[in-house]
Amino acid sequence: MRRFLLLLAILLAGTVLPHTACADTASGEAGSLQPMATGEAVYHHVCQACHMPDGKGARNIAGAGFPALAGNARLQDPGYPIYMVLNGRGGMPWFSGLLNDKQIADVVNYVRTHFGNHWQDAAKPEAVSEMRPDIKLEE
Amino acid sequence: MTTESRYPAQTRRQLLTRIGILAGSAGLYQAMTSLGHAMGTDFKGPPHLTGARPGTTVLVLGAGLSGMLAAYELRRAGYSVRILEFQNRAGGRNITLRGGDTLTELGGATQKVGFAPGNYINPGPWRIPYHHQGLLHYCREFRIALEPFVQLNHNAWLHSSSTFGGKPVRYRELASDINGYTGELLAKAIDQHKLDDLVMPEEREHVLSTVRGWAGLSDKGTWASGARSSLRRGYDKMPSAGIDGAPTYSTPFPRAEVMKSGLWQWMAFPEALDMQTTMFQPVGGMDNIGKGFASRVHDLITLGCAVTSIHQDDHGVKVTYKDTAHGNAIREAAADYCVCTIPLPVLSQLDIQVSGPLKSAIAAVPYASSVKLAFEFKRRFWEEDDQIYGGISFTDQPISQISYPGHGALSKGPAVLLGGYMFGPAAYDFAGMTPAQRVEEGLRQGSVFHPKQYRSEFLNGIGVAWSRMPWTLGCCSMWSEQARKAHYKTLVSMDNRIVLAGEHASYVGCWQEGAILSSLAAATQLHKRATGAA
Numbered sequence: 001m002r003r004f005l006l007l008l009a010i011l012l013a014g015t016v017l018p019h020t021a022c023a024d025t026a027s028g029e030a031g032s033l034q035p036m037a038t039g040e041a042v043y044h045h046v047c048q049a050c051h052m053p054d055g056k057g058a059r060n061i062a063g064a065g066f067p068a069l070a071g072n073a074r075l076q077d078p079g080y081p082i083y084m085v086l087n088g089r090g091g092m093p094w095f096s097g098l099l100n101d102k103q104i105a106d107v108v109n110y111v112r113t114h115f116g117n118h119w120q121d122a123a124k125p126e127a128v129s130e131m132r133p134d135i136k137l138e139e
Numbered sequence: 140m141t142t143e144s145r146y147p148a149q150t151r152r153q154l155l156t157r158i159g160i161l162a163g164s165a166g167l168y169q170a171m172t173s174l175g176h177a178m179g180t181d182f183k184g185p186p187h188l189t190g191a192r193p194g195t196t197v198l199v200l201g202a203g204l205s206g207m208l209a210a211y212e213l214r215r216a217g218y219s220v221r222i223l224e225f226q227n228r229a230g231g232r233n234i235t236l237r238g239g240d241t242l243t244e245l246g247g248a249t250q251k252v253g254f255a256p257g258n259y260i261n262p263g264p265w266r267i268p269y270h271h272q273g274l275l276h277y278c279r280e281f282r283i284a285l286e287p288f289v290q291l292n293h294n295a296w297l298h299s300s301s302t303f304g305g306k307p308v309r310y311r312e313l314a315s316d317i318n319g320y321t322g323e324l325l326a327k328a329i330d331q332h333k334l335d336d337l338v339m340p341e342e343r344e345h346v347l348s349t350v351r352g353w354a355g356l357s358d359k360g361t362w363a364s365g366a367r368s369s370l371r372r373g374y375d376k377m378p379s380a381g382i383d384g385a386p387t388y389s390t391p392f393p394r395a396e397v398m399k400s401g402l403w404q405w406m407a408f409p410e411a412l413d414m415q416t417t418m419f420q421p422v423g424g425m426d427n428i429g430k431g432f433a434s435r436v437h438d439l440i441t442l443g444c445a446v447t448s449i450h451q452d453d454h455g456v457k458v459t460y461k462d463t464a465h466g467n468a469i470r471e472a473a474a475d476y477c478v479c480t481i482p483l484p485v486l487s488q489l490d491i492q493v494s495g496p497l498k499s500a501i502a503a504v505p506y507a508s509s510v511k512l513a514f515e516f517k518r519r520f521w522e523e524d525d526q527i528y529g530g531i532s533f534t535d536q537p538i539s540q541i542s543y544p545g546h547g548a549l550s551k552g553p554a555v556l557l558g559g560y561m562f563g564p565a566a567y568d569f570a571g572m573t574p575a576q577r578v579e580e581g582l583r584q585g586s587v588f589h590p591k592q593y594r595s596e597f598l599n600g601i602g603v604a605w606s607r608m609p610w611t612l613g614c615c616s617m618w619s620e621q622a623r624k625a626h627y628k629t630l631v632s633m634d635n636r637i638v639l640a641g642e643h644a645s646y647v648g649c650w651q652e653g654a655i656l657s658s659l660a661a662a663t664q665l666h667k668r669a670t671g672a673a
Contacts, residue, residue: 034568049508049570050606058245060609061461062225062445064488065245091484091612093505094619098564138618 039110042103046095047111055115066091070115078123079131081108087133094135101125101132179270180652185280186659188666191217195669198223198458198472200449201480202440203231204651205640205658207432208277209478210439212662218669222436223444223460223472225610229437230429231480232263232611233651236513236601237424244607250574253515253599255553260513261425262603263614264651265542265557266290266418271652273659274428275419281431288420289545291409292530296588299535302400303392307532307588312389314406315355315372316397319362322354330360364390405533413650420545428651444470446481448490451636476665480641480658482506484612493634500626504643506606506613508566512538512558512581514600519554520592536584537565553598558585562614570604577602616643631657633664 034045044053050066051057059065074080085104088094095104105125112119197213199206202224210220228234236242238254254260266288267274278285293314296307328334329347338346355371356362369388376387391397408414421427433440443464450457456477461467479486487502521527521543529545538559547554558581561569569577578600586593605614618627631644640654640661647653666672 034564044571046564046567046571049567049604052246053571058247058607060245060445060485060612061463061467062447062485062489064485064612065609066612088505090487090502091505093507093617134621136620138620138623 036099036103036106039103039106039108042099042107043110046099047107050092055111064091069111069117071117075112075117076119078108078112078119078121078127081111082123082128082131086128086131087135094133096133096135097137101128104128179268179272179275180647181656182273182276182652182659185276186212186663186666188212188216188662190670191666192669193217194219195476196221196455196474197476197478197665198456198474199439199478199480200446200458201225201231201482201641202229202433202436202442203480203641203654204233204274204429204432205642205654205661206231206478206480207429207436207440208655208658209480209640209662209665210436211432212659213478213665214436214439216662216666220436220439221472221474222440223446223458224440224442225445225481227442227464229433229440229442230426232615233425233429234263235259235261235424235426236603242601242603243609244604245609245612246607248574248607250601252601254555255515258515258553258555259424260511260555260557260601261420262511262513263605264425266420267651268413268415269417269419270412271647271650271655273655274652277655278421278428278431281435283428283431284422285419286422286546287416288418289529289543290414290416290418290531292527292543294525295527295530295543296532296534297402297405298533298587299400299402301535302396302402305587307534308392308402309373310405312372312392313397313400313402315368316362316391316394317403317406318354319356319368319371319391320394320397322350322356323360323362325350326354326356326360362391364388401535402533408533422546446489448492449477449479449637450490450492451477456636475636476669477637478658478661478665479637479639480654482611482613482641483616483643485610493637494629496626496629497632497634500622500630501639503622503626504616504618504630506611506615506643507562507617507649508570508604508606509614510559510561510566510569510577510602510604512560512569512577512600512602513555514558514578514581514585515553515555515598516592516596517553517598518551518596519549520589520596521556522548524592525589532588534584534587536587537561537568538581538584539565541585541588558582558600559602566604566606566614569602570606572602574602577604615649618648631660633661633668636668638665 036042036045051069055070057066057068082104086096102125105123105128109122196219199210199220199222202222206222210222214220236252237259238252238256240252241249243249293311295310297310297313298307326347329338351360355367357365357367362368365388368391373389374386375389378386444460445463446458446460448459455473455475458472460470462470483501483504484506527543528548529543531540531542533540540560542557544554544556582593582597606612630639638661640657642648642650642653645653645657647656
């Protein structure tokens with residue numbers, strides 16, 4: 001399974017992913033993933049869609065929205081952001097099928113050392129690998 | 140031997156045949172309908188709820204299709220209903236953007252739509268399958284005019300960056316070549332007796348004639364340049380009149396290139412049940428459905444109510460909200476029961492008093508990210524220069540596609556097309572851009588289809604990122620197999636006095652039909668609970 005996911009992630013880099021079309025999604029999840037060799041690139045192409053380029057997140061008038069990563073004490077333990085990226089929760093989708101171990105470790109290390117965060121203990125791809133859940137998008 | 144095995148239960152077909160003989164075709168249709176066939180989705184007709192206890196109150200959260208329909212059916216049943224809506228408009232994700240509209244997303248970017256009068260884009264739902272009988276029923280009931288939506292256009296373009304020199308090819312050329320070459324291979328294999336262990340002697344001729352006719356092969360059984368292939372894939376020079384009226388046949392693309400292209404996926408696409416003809420769209424914009432629904436319940440709706448908490452006890456439901464039309468004043472609304480259609484990404488972050496399992500279910504279904512681009516051009520160059528009337532050109536670039544308006548064909552003046560429709564990685568990428576960057580990138584990629592006109596005829600454009608819409612925080616529900624198994628039944632079951640509705644609370648996710656069916660299921664459940672039947 002892990003090898004499959006890794007292969008999938010390699011295939012994803014710069015190619016089309018013709019997922020099964022689900023509902024009115026035109027082409028399911030098709031669409032090419034930009035090459036993302038660094039944590040900064042992963043953040044730029046995936047995360048900032050919601051957490052915003054400055055990592056400050058955003059909230060609507062009712063208080064719902066995207067949590068700030070900037071100055072976020074919950075990032076102290078790398079296990080927490082790794083878990084969230086892999087599994088998602090609430091409005092946040094799971095990324096276990098989209099990002100490989102290195103990309104997740106890279107982006108976790110990136111947010112933990114930017115946006116006013118200064119956690120220097122870098123997460124390793126192996127740590128991500130050990131936490132990988134089995135989540136499959138419904139056909 | 141038991142009697143059961145000697146007299147097997149009659150099959151469905153046997154039963155239907157008997158009913159057909161006895162009752163005629165009308166009886167047959169009725170029987171098929173009641174057995175669940177011949178209709179579209181699981182829609183069984185409106186619920187006909189009656190007999191509510193007088194004075195029983197229902198608070199509906201959200202004036203999208205599911206909320207408005209629940210309110211409509213529950214009021215008819217005799218309930219006293221009120222709807223609180225977050226936005227300053229009813230309709231929810233059933234929305235159309237026209238010139239003068241503004242769109243402010245989380246993060247603060249505001250876009251003003253610059254379309255000419257009469258032009259529009261449907262940034263959310265934009266097409267309706269013929270078998271979505273629940274939605275179609277209420278369109279008929281509420282007198283909402285629909286017209287065909289052009290899904291498949293044989294003259295639209297297909298583009299693969301890595302084949303055919305990176306140049307787009309016509310759908311008809313590619314589809315005809317895939318069918319032709321596949322048929323030729325199969326016919327040859329049968330002719331040369333290479334499939335004798337698979338094709339029975341008595342079916343051999345039938346299979347051959349089917350394959351040859353379906354693929355459009357020549358009399359020699361080949362897919363090659365000639366009259367028969369040009370009748371499908373098109374000519375180099377079309378048949379005409381006068382001395383030079385004779386046509387010039389086209390030549391099929393090389394087989395290896397056709398098979399390597401991966402473009403078969405766009406042939407498979409309109410074969411999916413949800414994309415098959417006939418598809419519909421409302422005349423004048425998708426929001427005419429929302430307006431039609433709102434026309435039945437407008438007196439129940441209070442706009443600008445940002446719900447912050449939903450509490451319940453043995454006596455009723457109490458909802459707290461910010462009244463954005465009156466300086467964000469904190470207000471409370473109470474009722475005996477509540478239908479909550481708030482999108483899950485928002486709901487999962489509110490103070491909501493439901494059981495632990497329901498809380499877990501609400502947090503287990505994220506919404507997909509999706510981005511739509513809409514561009515207005517000075518003229519319909521896709522029609523005038525390219526003979527493309529409606530339908531979709533597909534590409535393997537991130538924008539995924541361009542969809543041309545199927546309405547207003549042959550009209551002059553500015554027109555709007557869908558310049559990109561993205562889910563998954565491309566949607567994350569585009570949502571993270573500024574609106575101006577989305578438009579620029581969409582123009583750059585879309586130029587592959589219309590290199591001469593795309594920049595020079597461009598007037599204005601917008602890029603709608605659904606994950607940044609403050610009132611929904613995403614496009615539509617994204618169910619994993621694991622979440623469906625663990626949480627679906629909990630999500631759709633009434634929790635004391637609160638029941639959820641919306642496309643997310645259905646197996647028809649991301650379609651308006653899901654909102655309709657879920658709304659009816661929720662209203663019916665609430666009615667049973669309130670009348671003591673459940």
